[in-house]
Amino acid sequence: MLKKYLLPRLVQYVTVMLIGITMVFIIPRLLPSDPVEHQLSRMTAQGQYLDPAAVEDLRASLEELYGLKGGILQQYITYWKRLLTGNLGPSFAQFPTPVTQLIRTSLPWTIGLLLTSLLLSWLIGTTLGVVAVTYPNSVFAKVAAVLAMGIRPIPYYIMALVLLILFAFVFPIFPMAGGYSMGARMGFNARFIFSLLRHAFLPVTSMVVLEVGGWFLQMRNVASNVVEEEYVSYAEAMGLSRLKIMLHYITRNAIAPQITGLALNLGFVFGGALITEIAFSYPGMGYLLYSAILAGDYNLIMGINIFSIVGVSTAMLVIDLIYPLLDPRVRYQ
Amino acid sequence: MLRVIGELLRHDRRFLFGFSVLVIYLLIAAASLFCPYNTKAWNVVPRDLPPSWKYPLGTNSMGQDIMWKAMVAVKNSLLLSAIAAVISRVIAIILGLLSGYKGGLFDRVVMTFNDSFIIIPMFPVLILIASILRTSLNITVLGIMIGLFGWAWDARLFRSQILSLKEREFTKTAILSGMKTYRVIVTEHLPYVIPLIMAATINNVIWVIGMEVTLSLLGLSNLSTPTIGTMIYWASQYQAIFREMWNWILTPIALCVVLILGLYMLSTSISEYLDPRTRLQMIKEE
Numbered sequence: 001m002l003k004k005y006l007l008p009r010l011v012q013y014v015t016v017m018l019i020g021i022t023m024v025f026i027i028p029r030l031l032p033s034d035p036v037e038h039q040l041s042r043m044t045a046q047g048q049y050l051d052p053a054a055v056e057d058l059r060a061s062l063e064e065l066y067g068l069k070g071g072i073l074q075q076y077i078t079y080w081k082r083l084l085t086g087n088l089g090p091s092f093a094q095f096p097t098p099v100t101q102l103i104r105t106s107l108p109w110t111i112g113l114l115l116t117s118l119l120l121s122w123l124i125g126t127t128l129g130v131v132a133v134t135y136p137n138s139v140f141a142k143v144a145a146v147l148a149m150g151i152r153p154i155p156y157y158i159m160a161l162v163l164l165i166l167f168a169f170v171f172p173i174f175p176m177a178g179g180y181s182m183g184a185r186m187g188f189n190a191r192f193i194f195s196l197l198r199h200a201f202l203p204v205t206s207m208v209v210l211e212v213g214g215w216f217l218q219m220r221n222v223a224s225n226v227v228e229e230e231y232v233s234y235a236e237a238m239g240l241s242r243l244k245i246m247l248h249y250i251t252r253n254a255i256a257p258q259i260t261g262l263a264l265n266l267g268f269v270f271g272g273a274l275i276t277e278i279a280f281s282y283p284g285m286g287y288l289l290y291s292a293i294l295a296g297d298y299n300l301i302m303g304i305n306i307f308s309i310v311g312v313s314t315a316m317l318v319i320d321l322i323y324p325l326l327d328p329r330v331r332y333q
Numbered sequence: 334m335l336r337v338i339g340e341l342l343r344h345d346r347r348f349l350f351g352f353s354v355l356v357i358y359l360l361i362a363a364a365s366l367f368c369p370y371n372t373k374a375w376n377v378v379p380r381d382l383p384p385s386w387k388y389p390l391g392t393n394s395m396g397q398d399i400m401w402k403a404m405v406a407v408k409n410s411l412l413l414s415a416i417a418a419v420i421s422r423v424i425a426i427i428l429g430l431l432s433g434y435k436g437g438l439f440d441r442v443v444m445t446f447n448d449s450f451i452i453i454p455m456f457p458v459l460i461l462i463a464s465i466l467r468t469s470l471n472i473t474v475l476g477i478m479i480g481l482f483g484w485a486w487d488a489r490l491f492r493s494q495i496l497s498l499k500e501r502e503f504t505k506t507a508i509l510s511g512m513k514t515y516r517v518i519v520t521e522h523l524p525y526v527i528p529l530i531m532a533a534t535i536n537n538v539i540w541v542i543g544m545e546v547t548l549s550l551l552g553l554s555n556l557s558t559p560t561i562g563t564m565i566y567w568a569s570q571y572q573a574i575f576r577e578m579w580n581w582i583l584t585p586i587a588l589c590v591v592l593i594l595g596l597y598m599l600s601t602s603i604s605e606y607l608d609p610r611t612r613l614q615m616i617k618e619e
Contacts, residue, residue, distance in 0.1 A: 012448060019449040024461065031465050038465075153597035155543030157550055158589055161565070165574055165582075264451065271456030275547055289457065293464055293551055301464055305457045312454050 005330055006321075013317045020309035024302060025079050029072070036062045038296070039092065065089055065299070088303035093295035099303035102288060109179055109284035113200065114273045117207035118262070124208070125215025126251075126258055132216070133223040134246045145220070148213030156272040160206045160279030167202060174202045177281035203280045207272060218261055223254040256327050263319040267312050337528065341602055348602035354595025362411050365404035372397065372405045372559045384580055391580040394571045403584050406559040407592075409472055410542060413560065416476030417483060417541040418534055424480075425487035426530065432488070433495025434518075444492070450485035458482065459544065463553035471555045479544050487533045494529055498522050528607055535600035539593050546589060561589045 039062055040055065063069050069078075082089070088099040132141040151159075168176045175181070181195040226232065227250060235245050277286030285304060292300035324330040341348040370377045376396030384391045390399040428447065432440045462478055463470060470478075498504060498521075507517045542561070548554050549562025556563050564585035568574075573582040 012445065015445050016449040016452050019446065020453040023453070023458065027458070027462055028465055031462065149597065149601060150594060153539050153593045154590060155546055155593070157543075157547045158586060161569075161586065169574055267452050267454040270454045274456060278551065289460060290551060293460065293553065296464070298464065301457070301461050305461050308454045308457050313452055316452060 005324060009317065009320045013313055016313040017310065020313070021080075021083065021306055022076075024305045024309070025076060028298075028302070029075075036068065038298070083306065088306065089299050091292075091297055091300045091303075093292065093297040093300070099300050102300065103285065103303060103307055106284050106288045109282060110273055110277065110286065113203055113207070113277065113282065113284060114270060116200070117204045117211065117273070118269060120204070121208045121211035122215050122258070122262060125212040126219045126255070128212070129216045129219025130223055130246055130251050130254075132220050133227055133250065134242065136224070144216060148216045151209060152213035152217070154210060156206070156210060156275040157279050159210050160203070160276050163202050163206050163209075164279065175199055179283040199282070203276050203282050206280075207269075207276055210272070211269065214265075215258065215261070219254060219258055222257050223250050226250050226254045229253075256329075259319065259323055259326060263316045263323075266316055266319075270308060270312050334527070337606070341606060345602045345606075347598040351595040351597070351599030351602065354591060355599065358407055358411065358592055358595075361404050362408035365401070365408040368401045368405055370398055370401055372402050373557050381578070390584055391578075393568070393573075393578070393581045395567060399581055399584055402559050403564065403588060406561050406564050406585065407588060409559060410545060410561045413472045413476040413479075413545055414538045414541040416473060417480035418537050420477055420480030421482075421484040421487070421537055422530070422534060425484035425491060425533075428484070429488040429491025430495055430526075433492040433499070440492075444489070447485050447488050450482070451489070455482045456544075456547075459548065460551070460553065463548055467553060470553070472558060472560070475545065475548070475554055476541075479541050483537055483540060483544075487537065490529065490533055491526065494526055495522070498525060528603055532600045532603040532607070535596050535603070539596050539600075542589065542593060561585045561592075565589075 036059055040059065068075060086100060088103075090096045091099050091102055094102065128144055132138075132144055135141060164176065168174050175198060179196070179199050180192060181199075232245065232249050235249050240249075273284070274286030274289060276282070277284045278290045281287060285308070289301065289304050291297075292304065338352075342352060374397075378388065378392050378396055378398050380392060380394055380396045382388055382392040388398050388400065390403065393399055393402075428443055432443045432447075459478065459482060463475075466474065466478070503521060504517060507521050508514075512521075545554070545560060546562040546565065549556070549560060549566050550569070552566065554560070554563060556566060562585075565582065568578070568582040568585065571578075571581075573579075
């Protein structure tokens with residue numbers, strides 16, 4: 001099992017990081033735009049007067065900062081050296097705050113949003129999928145299928161915008177933006193927690209509503225194949241209760257693709273979380289990314305990219321490592 | 334091909350819906366060529382008018398006719414999706430088929446690369462590129478850019494289809510009866526792969542439309558070119574929600590949602606058609 005299951009996954013993990021991080025290194029160097037010149041022209045456009053010597057000085061230090069000194073190979077080595085020491089350079093818009101520090105403050109928000117919505121949508125979708133298979137001719141099964149199909153393909157931003165218009169503007173139940181109310185003091189008190197939940201409600205709902213459909217449909221499809229297996233008919237013949245068959249015979253056997261799906265969808269859902277945060281001005285990494293775009297903070301955008309590649313692939317590896325514990329078929333291979 | 338479409342139109346209401354939506358949008362795109370205004374120019378009509386006979390969807394705060402602008406936006410968004418879809422199709426088909434037929438080391442290398450592309454969150458990468466290219470982004474460049482990152486899922490899908498076809502009885506029969514590899518691929522396998530490619534392409538277009546909307550809303554596209562995304566961008570820049578100018582903000586949102594729903598219905602209908610059990614059901618119903 002170790003050789004057949006673990007090794008390929010570890011190789012994949014390292015490859016993903018290598019390809020992803022190298023991609024982030026190469027892309028800006030392939031494109032016909034010089035970040036240093038861009039930065040300099042931004043500064044002069046803002047009306048700062050700089051004498052030529054100072055400009056040269058600034059250019060040299062910017063090149064140093066962006067890791068643009070020397071040949072491409074040398075640049076690549078410096079780039080990795082900096083990454084491995086956890087140094088993503090300073091942010092430009094909020095100089096000299098390090099990019100890592102900015103990411104660290106916004107990370108908990110993103111993880112909270114991502115985990116809550118992923119967990120909720122997975123649980124609800126999977127449960128509903130099993131129920132729909134157990135009662136295939138019920139009104140519920142039909143309505144759920146139509147709803148899942150109709151809502152699932154809508155882009156994250158559009159869904160967020162529609163919820164925002166409906167439940168924050170037309171019916172002002174929830175706040176339009178932010179992670180908690182201005183007045184609430186951060187800490188473990190009822191008022192802060194309430195405001196936290198109230199602000200998180202719409203972003204989480206927006207993501208859950210979009211993702212439930214996918215989990216539901218996948219579970220329904222896999223489980224409806226399991227239902228036709230002989231051991232299910234055997235269990236029925238034994239006179240086991242419907243609930244028992246549903247839980248022990250159908251769910252247990254159909255759950256594996258749901259977990260693999262969790263790992264495969266992570267990158268996509270992460271992107272969705274970033275978009276949702278931007279739409280709700282939720283103070284996570286997505287919002288940080290948005291402020292970086294507005295400020296032209298190229299170093300911060302690079303940092304968020306690297307961080308999301310490392311984060312998503314590590315999370316995937318963790319799911320892959322837990323997987324054999326849940327699926328005995330992999331364990332006894 | 335035409336027979337398949339006819340059959341689906343008769344039997345599947347979802348296909349009928351999706352197909353009608355697609356035809357209507359193509360007609361809108363065609364009609365937009367007769368647009369009487371320059372949709373990039375501001376203040377060509379009076380500002381902030383509610384819907385009327387002269388301006389069926391009213392006008393916006395930039396002095397533009399919303400209906401005509403939306404029609405041109407549909408054309409541009411479809412054009413952009415077509416560019417992106419064609420590019421990602423070419424990559425996905427070449428890699429998927431080669432990988433599936435060749436197998437061995439080539440397959441393993443390509444698939445490792447492919448899986449990395451599936452895992453890496455593409456949204457921040459696209460933002461990185463778009464924020465560097467910002468000044469030179471137009472529909473073509475944006476289409477190419479999105480297309481270059483949207484092939485990985487489908488390459489894997491096509492490969493797995495080829496792998497299963499390779500193992501089927503009829504492939505072996507064809508090879509044993511002396512058919513050339515090229516002919517086996519074209520006459521025996523292609524009919525199976527084409528509907529799959531169609532369904533995957535439609536799903537890809539859905540993804541591209543969503544990506545265009547998102548990037549435009551972040552201001553990362555050529556904002557003077559009307560697309561579904563830039564229309565929403567300008568409406569929210571002018572606070573159309575707070576000013577309750579629903580004709581301005583909801584027109585592009587509705588256009589986007591209906592288009593995506595129609596395309597999604599088309600693709601699920603085609604993928605279900607690929608499942609032999611569904612086809613059996615159709616025959617039974619006749």
